[in-house]
Amino acid sequence: MGQVTATAEKTVEASPQRVLEVLGDYDGVRARTLTGHFSEYEVRKGGKGDGTVVHWKPAATGKRVRDCLMSVSVPDAATLVERDANSSMVTTWTVSPAGDGARVRVTTTWSGASGVGGFFERTFAPRGLQRVYDEQLAKIASELAG
Numbered sequence: 001m002g003q004v005t006a007t008a009e010k011t012v013e014a015s016p017q018r019v020l021e022v023l024g025d026y027d028g029v030r031a032r033t034l035t036g037h038f039s040e041y042e043v044r045k046g047g048k049g050d051g052t053v054v055h056w057k058p059a060a061t062g063k064r065v066r067d068c069l070m071s072v073s074v075p076d077a078a079t080l081v082e083r084d085a086n087s088s089m090v091t092t093w094t095v096s097p098a099g100d101g102a103r104v105r106v107t108t109t110w111s112g113a114s115g116v117g118g119f120f121e122r123t124f125a126p127r128g129l130q131r132v133y134d135e136q137l138a139k140i141a142s143e144l145a146g
Contacts (some may be wrong), residue, residue, distance in 0.1 A: 002020050008133035009105040014144040016078065016095045016102040022144060023080050023104075024049035024072070033139040037132045039065075050074040054082075058132070076122075104140065106133050 014018060022029045027047035031053050039057045046052035052072040059065040068089065070082040074100060080093040088111040108129060 003109055004111075005107060005109045006127075006129035006133070007105065007107045008130045008137060009103060010134070010137040010141060011098045011101055011103050012137075013101045014146050018144065019095045019102045019104055019140075020078070020080060020093075023095070024052070024074065026052050026054050026072070029140075029143055030054075033136055033143055035132055035135045035139070036068075037135075039042060044069075046072070049080070093113040104137060106137070108133075114129055 014022075024030075025048060026043050031041055031043075034056070037059050040055065041060070042055045044053045044055055050073055054070050054072070055095070056068055057065050058068060066084075066089070067086055069085040070091070071085060073081045073083070075081060078095050082091040082093075084090070089108060090110070091108040092104060094105045094107070096105075
C-alpha cells in the first residue's frame with residue numbers, strides 16, 4: 001500500500017479569515033458549494049468549524065463511492081482538517097494571503113490499495129479528485145464574490 005494524494009488550489013477574492021469562516025460553515029456555505037459528486041450530506045454535530053462532525057458520500061467516479069464521517073479540527077488560524085472515521089482519508093484546507101485575496105489549497109491523502117488496483121488508484125484517483133476540488137473551489141469563489 002502506498003499513500004495517495006490529491007491536491008487543488010485557487011486564489012479567491014476574500015480575506016484569508018473570511019475564507020476560513022466559509023470553509024468551516026458546514027451548516028450553510030459548505031453544503032451549498034458541494035458538487036454533484038457528493039450525496040447524503042448531513043451535519044451530525046456542531047456545524048461551524050472545530051468539533052463539527054459531518055457525513056457525506058463522495059464519488060469521484062461513478063464506480064467508487066466512499067462513506068465518510070468527517071471530524072473537523074482547526075489546528076491554527078490558517079488550516080481546517082477533516083478526518084474520516086471510516087478510513088485513512090484526511091483532507092486539509094490551507095488558506096494563505098495572496099495579494100488582495102487568499103490562496104486556498106485542499107489536499108486529501110489516504111492509504112491506497114496494493115497491487116495492480118493500487119497502481120491504478122495512485123495513477124488516476126488524484127486527477128479525478130482534483131477535478132472535483134477544482135469545481136468545488138470555483139463554487140466557493142463564487143459564494144465569496146456574491
